[in-house]
Each structure stands twice: as structure tokens, then as C-alpha cells.
Amino acid sequence: MTQRRPRLPAGDPGGAPPPGVPPAADTEVPGDVTAAVERVLSEAALLWSRADQGLEPAVSPIQLRAVEAVARFGRLTLGGLAEELGAIPSSASRLCDRLEAAGLVVRESAQADRREIIVRLSDQGERLQAELTRRRRAVVGEVLAQMSPASRGRLIDALTEFGLACERSEPGLPGALGSRSA
Amino acid sequence: MTQRRPRLPAGDPGGAPPPGVPPAADTEVPGDVTAAVERVLSEAALLWSRADQGLEPAVSPIQLRAVEAVARFGRLTLGGLAEELGAIPSSASRLCDRLEAAGLVVRESAQADRREIIVRLSDQGERLQAELTRRRRAVVGEVLAQMSPASRGRLIDALTEFGLACERSEPGLPGALGSRSA
DNA sequence: TATTGTTATACTCTATAACTATA
DNA sequence: TATAGTTATAGAGTATAACAATA
Numbered sequence: 001m002t003q004r005r006p007r008l009p010a011g012d013p014g015g016a017p018p019p020g021v022p023p024a025a026d027t028e029v030p031g032d033v034t035a036a037v038e039r040v041l042s043e044a045a046l047l048w049s050r051a052d053q054g055l056e057p058a059v060s061p062i063q064l065r066a067v068e069a070v071a072r073f074g075r076l077t078l079g080g081l082a083e084e085l086g087a088i089p090s091s092a093s094r095l096c097d098r099l100e101a102a103g104l105v106v107r108e109s110a111q112a113d114r115r116e117i118i119v120r121l122s123d124q125g126e127r128l129q130a131e132l133t134r135r136r137r138a139v140v141g142e143v144l145a146q147m148s149p150a151s152r153g154r155l156i157d158a159l160t161e162f163g164l165a166c167e168r169s170e171p172g173l174p175g176a177l178g179s180r181s182a
Numbered sequence: 183m184t185q186r187r188p189r190l191p192a193g194d195p196g197g198a199p200p201p202g203v204p205p206a207a208d209t210e211v212p213g214d215v216t217a218a219v220e221r222v223l224s225e226a227a228l229l230w231s232r233a234d235q236g237l238e239p240a241v242s243p244i245q246l247r248a249v250e251a252v253a254r255f256g257r258l259t260l261g262g263l264a265e266e267l268g269a270i271p272s273s274a275s276r277l278c279d280r281l282e283a284a285g286l287v288v289r290e291s292a293q294a295d296r297r298e299i300i301v302r303l304s305d306q307g308e309r310l311q312a313e314l315t316r317r318r319r320a321v322v323g324e325v326l327a328q329m330s331p332a333s334r335g336r337l338i339d340a341l342t343e344f345g346l347a348c349e350r351s352e353p354g355l356p357g358a359l360g361s362r363s364a
Numbered sequence: 365t366a367t368t369g370t371t372a373t374a375c376t377c378t379a380t381a382a383c384t385a386t387a
Numbered sequence: 388t389a390t391a392g393t394t395a396t397a398g399a400g401t402a403t404a405a406c407a408a409t410a
Binding site: 365366367368369370371372373374375376377378379380381382383384385386387 | 388396400
């Protein structure tokens with residue numbers, strides 16, 4: 001986690017009555033097991049974010065995410081981008097204003113339906129995306145390099161199983177952005 | 183984003199010769215291995231974020247993170263909270279204004295040094311934190327429930343090894359927030 | 365009329381710089 | 388003087404609502 005600071009008071013994290021969103025399957029899986037997974041997941045998220053630090057030019061996390069979405073599809077309509085980001089069209093439009101101003105994406109109208117706006121990466125955007133991918137591979141590789149080949153093998157097997165379990169429990173949810181819609 | 187960088191580019195995003203953040207250990211670890219880890223990491227991050235959806239009241243991701251930080255330490259000075267969030271004091275102060283207005287935290291001056299402001303969770307903040315923890319346990323538990331006990335055992339072992347490797351490669355970095363410091 | 369996107373407005377989140385209060 | 392925090396100001400990021408253009 002983030003806590004490089006020693007003192008932990010930690011309020012009792014588990015004293016509330018289950019309101020009602022996640023089903024809570026704690027009865028089936030030992031609590032210490034989920035706790036261990038939680039801890040590593042947090043650590044992994046932190047590790048993952050490290051790759052974004054110091055990118056040139058300095059792009060905000062949100063803009064980076066939009067660039068990734070566009071890169072993933074090659075080209076997206078503005079509405080498609082909004083959907084992919086879990087945001088609404090107007091937010092995506094404003095975001096594109098800034099991305100375009102930063103020279104990372106290009107907007108052009110579609111020939112088929114002139115109401116649609118196609119968003120794609122500019123050359124600079126492509127370079128940014130490539131650099132980001134390179135860095136992510138690097139940070140992950142750095143950690144894996146600390147492990148023995150045998151450990152890496154076991155990790156891959158376990159992670160693959162975990163990934164399958166994730167897909168089994170969560171269909172295909174969008175990547176909610178700043179949705180404060182409670 | 184507030185970008186200390188006034189705006190644009192000027193710098194190429196990355197065609198980029200390794201700027202100097204990740205050393206790149208690709209030569210030592212097979213590319214497909216890192217790719218597999220990357221994929222699961224992305225999936226895990228998505229899974230992790232699911233627990234934050236629909237919380238009552240609707241708290242922004244940033245505010246939630248601040249609540250978690252305060253909960254983790256029990257009580258923090260405003261400066262300590264800022265540090266923990268990877269933000270500067272003024273940002274943390276404004277964030278606390280909103281958190282206090284939302285009834286999630288309480289600010290009080292310290293007796294020892296009256297310049298310091300101690301931030302701690304209100305009862306409502308404690309309840310929110312408890313609920314968040316419960317939900318996280320639930321979403322992780324939901325995925326783990328899809329796996330056999332044997333698979334879970336292997337996962338825990340592999341994850342523990344991975345966690346150790348993470349700690350070995352990354353000492354203790356702060357949880358950079360909106361730091362777009364390139 | 366329905367769909368796609370943009371603009372107007374308002375709020376959160378963040379940073380820099382200037383300021384107050386305490387040590 | 389140095390430290391802890393706040394306030395002033397400005398720009399990014401987001402949503403709701405009203406609007407324009409195209410189908």
C-alpha cells in the first residue's frame with residue numbers, strides 16, 4: 001500500500017451492517033485469504049501507476065486513459081470514447097478539446113454519417129502510447145526479474161486462473177470514470 | 183489537471199529513449215510473461231474499483247482516498263494527509279474543507295503545537311470506511327469463490343511471492359495523486 | 365422526430381503564490 | 388526566521404441542461 005509511515009491506528013474496518021450492493025461471499029472464502037488478495041491488489045495498482053510517472057509530455061491520468069482507449073480501438077466516435085471512459089458525451093468532448101490542443105488526438109467527421117466525429121491518435125499520441133506500453137512492461141518486468149523462473153511460472157498459472165475467475169464473476173463492465181452517481 | 187506544465191508538448195511524448203524511470207528488464211524476463219501479468223493487473227484494477235461504486239453517500243474517488251488514508255492512521259495532521267496523498271498542503275486543506283462539509287472528517291488543533299491541525303474520521307466517516315472495506319472484501323471474495331480451494335491456495339502462494347518481489351524492487355513510494363510532475 | 369456532438373454553467377480537484385498564526 | 392495551515396486565483400475534469408447539425 002501507500003503506507004511507508006509506521007504508525008497504524010486503523011479504525012476497525014469491519015463494523016458495519018452490509019447495506020446491499022456486493023453479495024458478500026465471505027462465508028465461502030476465508031477472510032484471511034481475501035485480505036491477502038486485497039493487499040497484493042493494492043500493491044499491484046500502485047506498481048501499475050508507477051509506469052505513468054514522468055511521461056513526456058506530462059499528461060494527466062484522465063487524458064492518458066483516453067489516449068489508451070483510442071489506441072485500443074484505433075479510432076472511436078466521440079460517443080464511443082465517452083462510453084469507453086464511463087463518462088457522458090459532453091465530458092468526452094471537453095476532454096477531446098484538451099487532448100487535441102495538446103496534439104495527442106485528431107478529430108474528423110465521418111463520411112457515412114456527418115453527425116459523427118471520429119477520434120484517432122496523432123503521431124505524437126501514438127508515440128506517447130508506445131512509450132507508456134514500454135514503461136509498463138518495464139515496471140512489471142522489473143518485479144518479475146526479482147523472482148525465480150519457477151516462481152514466475154507458478155505466478156502466471158495462478159494469475160491465469162484468477163483472471164478466468166474474474167471474467168466468470170464480472171461479465172464485461174465499462175471502465176467507470178468519475179462517476180459520482182450514487 | 184493543473185499541470186505545472188503550462189501546456190503543450192513541446193516535448194515528444196516518447197519516441198523515446200528510456201527517459202530514466204523504469205530500467206527495462208525485458209531481456210531477463212520473457213515478454214509474454216510480463217504481458218500476462220499486465221493483463222491480470224488491469225483486470226484486478228477494474229475489479230478493485232468496482233467496490234467503490236454506489237457508495238452512500240456518493241464520495242468522489244479522491245475523497246474516498248483521503249478517508250482511507252485518515253482511517254489507516256487513525257489521525258493525521260493536515261500536512262501528513264497531504265504527504266500521504268502525494269499532494270501539497272493547500273490541496274489537502276481544500277479537500278478537507280469539502281470532507282468536513284460532507285461530515286466525513288473532523289479537524290481540531292493539536293495541543294502540543296497549536297499550528298498543527300489534526301484530521302480524524304467522524305462517525306459517518308468511520309461507517310463509510312467500514313462499508314468500503316466490506317465491499318472490497320465482497321468483490322474479491324466473489325471472485326475467489328469462483329475458484330477451487332486448491333486454486334486459491336496456489337494463488338495465495340504466488341501472490342505472496344509477487345508481493346515480496348514488489349517490495350524488493352520498490353522500497354516505499356508515496357501514493358502520488360494528481361502529480362503530473364514530468 | 366431522433367441522434368450526435370457542442371456550448372453554457374456549476375462544482376470538484378489541483379497547483380502556485382501570498383498570507384496568518386504559532387514556534 | 389522557520390513551520391503549519393489557509394486563502395486567492397487559475398486551469399483541468401466532470402455533469403446537467405440547452406443548443407445546433409444531420410439523419
